[in-house]
Amino acid sequence: MNLERLNSTKCFDGLQQQFAHQSEVLDCKMRFSIFLPQAAEVEKGHRFPAVYWLSGLTCTDENFSVKAGAQRAAAELGIALVIPDTSPRGGQVPDDPDFALGQGAGFYLNATQAPWSAHYRMYDYIVHELPALIERNFPVSGRRGIAGHSMGGHGALVIGLRNPQSYTSISVFSPISNPMACPWGEKAFNAYLGADRSSWKDYDAADLLRRAPGKLPVLVSQGESDPYLEEQLKPHALEAAAEASGYPLTMEYHAGYDHSYFFVSSFIEQHLRFHADYLLRNR
Amino acid sequence: MNLERLNSTKCFDGLQQQFAHQSEVLDCKMRFSIFLPQAAEVEKGHRFPAVYWLSGLTCTDENFSVKAGAQRAAAELGIALVIPDTSPRGGQVPDDPDFALGQGAGFYLNATQAPWSAHYRMYDYIVHELPALIERNFPVSGRRGIAGHSMGGHGALVIGLRNPQSYTSISVFSPISNPMACPWGEKAFNAYLGADRSSWKDYDAADLLRRAPGKLPVLVSQGESDPYLEEQLKPHALEAAAEASGYPLTMEYHAGYDHSYFFVSSFIEQHLRFHADYLLRNR
Numbered sequence: 106m107n108l109e110r111l112n113s114t115k116c117f118d119g120l121q122q123q124f125a126h127q128s129e130v131l132d133c134k135m136r137f138s139i140f141l142p143q144a145a146e147v148e149k150g151h152r153f154p155a156v157y158w159l160s161g162l163t164c165t166d167e168n169f170s171v172k173a174g175a176q177r178a179a180a181e182l183g184i185a186l187v188i189p190d191t192s193p194r195g196g197q198v199p200d201d202p203d204f205a206l207g208q209g210a211g212f213y214l215n216a217t218q219a220p221w222s223a224h225y226r227m228y229d230y231i232v233h234e235l236p237a238l239i240e241r242n243f244p245v246s247g248r249r250g251i252a253g254h255s256m257g258g259h260g261a262l263v264i265g266l267r268n269p270q271s272y273t274s275i276s277v278f279s280p281i282s283n284p285m286a287c288p289w290g291e292k293a294f295n296a297y298l299g300a301d302r303s304s305w306k307d308y309d310a311a312d313l314l315r316r317a318p319g320k321l322p323v324l325v326s327q328g329e330s331d332p333y334l335e336e337q338l339k340p341h342a343l344e345a346a347a348e349a350s351g352y353p354l355t356m357e358y359h360a361g362y363d364h365s366y367f368f369v370s371s372f373i374e375q376h377l378r379f380h381a382d383y384l385l386r387n388r
Numbered sequence: 389m390n391l392e393r394l395n396s397t398k399c400f401d402g403l404q405q406q407f408a409h410q411s412e413v414l415d416c417k418m419r420f421s422i423f424l425p426q427a428a429e430v431e432k433g434h435r436f437p438a439v440y441w442l443s444g445l446t447c448t449d450e451n452f453s454v455k456a457g458a459q460r461a462a463a464e465l466g467i468a469l470v471i472p473d474t475s476p477r478g479g480q481v482p483d484d485p486d487f488a489l490g491q492g493a494g495f496y497l498n499a500t501q502a503p504w505s506a507h508y509r510m511y512d513y514i515v516h517e518l519p520a521l522i523e524r525n526f527p528v529s530g531r532r533g534i535a536g537h538s539m540g541g542h543g544a545l546v547i548g549l550r551n552p553q554s555y556t557s558i559s560v561f562s563p564i565s566n567p568m569a570c571p572w573g574e575k576a577f578n579a580y581l582g583a584d585r586s587s588w589k590d591y592d593a594a595d596l597l598r599r600a601p602g603k604l605p606v607l608v609s610q611g612e613s614d615p616y617l618e619e620q621l622k623p624h625a626l627e628a629a630a631e632a633s634g635y636p637l638t639m640e641y642h643a644g645y646d647h648s649y650f651f652v653s654s655f656i657e658q659h660l661r662f663h664a665d666y667l668l669r670n671r
């Protein structure tokens with residue numbers, strides 16, 4: 106088994122664990138965290154449905170694990186949480202001094218441009234390699250919701266909208282909704298995907314929402330006091346796209362909330378209950 | 389007003405804030421965090437009862453604020469959380485390379501020995517200066533519970549047991565219960581209080597419990613897989629002292645839990661409900 110356990114801590118009667126493994130897709134050693142509800146269920150051969158959580162710029166698997174307080178509701182609902190890192194890592198992996206490019210900023214895409222293309226394949230990692238690894242090694246079923254925050258909200262929307270057969274539901278906090286048209290996204294996409302903007306569209310949630318093949322339920326939570334709202338996140342582009350295509354997007358603005366994990370922690374229970382409605386239906 | 393606001397973030401419909409102020413008692417600049425339940429109540433002139441949370445070795449006010457997930461239950465119960473730092477701070481404040489002495493390790497006592505005695509007066513800061521500051525500047529009443537973790541569990545027990553008129557209730561996670569008889573405590577007390585052990589007794593929870601003047605309700609939560617249990621924490625000394633004096637201690641052991649904030653987060657709601665039973669009684 107290609108898994109090294111780094112930490113295992115009891116939490117809300119379940120286990121919060123951290124593992125390292127050699128990723129074939131990313132060609133580097135990766136870490137992820139996982140929360141498994143209580144062991145009693147596992148012993149009966151039960152397999153938990155899972156919410157995959159994609160984190161934002163500068164984050165690792167630890168930010169959500171430590172700050173979101175998600176384990177309480179996940180334990181109660183009987184949902185596993187799978188929390189990957191945000192990019193390939195290590196000395197051999199190209200990086201950039203800008204926090205919005207390179208390590209910590211993989212943007213959940215498959216890079217096509219040197220020097221990034223050798224390792225920066227987070228799209229394939231999240232869509233294929235990681236769930237296969239999880240479902241092979243843990244009592245976790247193939248029933249998956251996908252969620253995320255900021256750059257991870259972008260990732261969850263893009264991956265969920267492009268792979269509706271693989272997920273039951275999408276929920277995001279403060280997503281980078283239209284990366285083709287914001288400074289963080291334009292810089293990253295130029296580096297990872299090159300100057301031809303036609304290649305960017307499959308990684309742009311607002312663009313995808315205009316032509317999404319499925320109709321996965323999507324919940325978006327956005328703080329109105331988020332300092333990145335207008336320049337980087339552009340939730341209005343997502344709303345306009347949903348309106349144009351008739352996509353049933355649930356968009357919730359919250360007065361006074363900012364971009365931090367204090368916002369995420371305030372509404373994570375609502376998000377997990379939203380996923381549970383679909384994950385636990387007709388099992 | 390001697391208060392500088394560093395951060396203010398909406399969280400569970402309330403405000404999670406961080407302030408700096410010049411402490412007279414500690415003769416240095418200090419930070420603390422505070423969570424205030426929803427603003428609507430404040431506008432009506434309501435004053436919230438408060439739980440004061442004392443953190444453990446190496447912590448600041450941020451560990452509990454970020455990791456414990458306490459704001460959800462505090463918001464629901466209408467309780468403020470006041471979260472001080474763990475020692476005096478700054479370049480002029482003596483320090484030690486050992487994580488269990490000096491900055492981050494104030495042990496909630498009034499030091500009598502040079503060079504510590506000039507600044508290390510966390511007992512007076514927590515008992516007198518901080519609540520006066522809080523109640524002068526925030527919509528917080530004088531109805532107080534006191535709680536903490538590890539070194540902060542020691543602090544909460546010592547301060548609560550010695551000042552029963554100032555608190556309604558004490559709750560602690562994994563406290564250093566008998567610091568006179570454990571390596572962390574002996575090293576710190578030797579440095580801060582000197583070699584005469586008779587001066588240590590007023591800062592030893594197990595000793596105090598044998599002769600506590602009041603009968604404040606006390607809840608202790610201890611993980612059975614805590615690596616510090618036998619050598620440093622010594623909960624059995626606390627139980628023996630309570631039994632000897634007939635003190636009604638509620639001691640709860642939890643199988644499989646360790647010393648981390650994942651343990652605290654799993655039971656913080658129970659602790660806040662325990663305090664609420666007393667804080668909200670006969671207001």
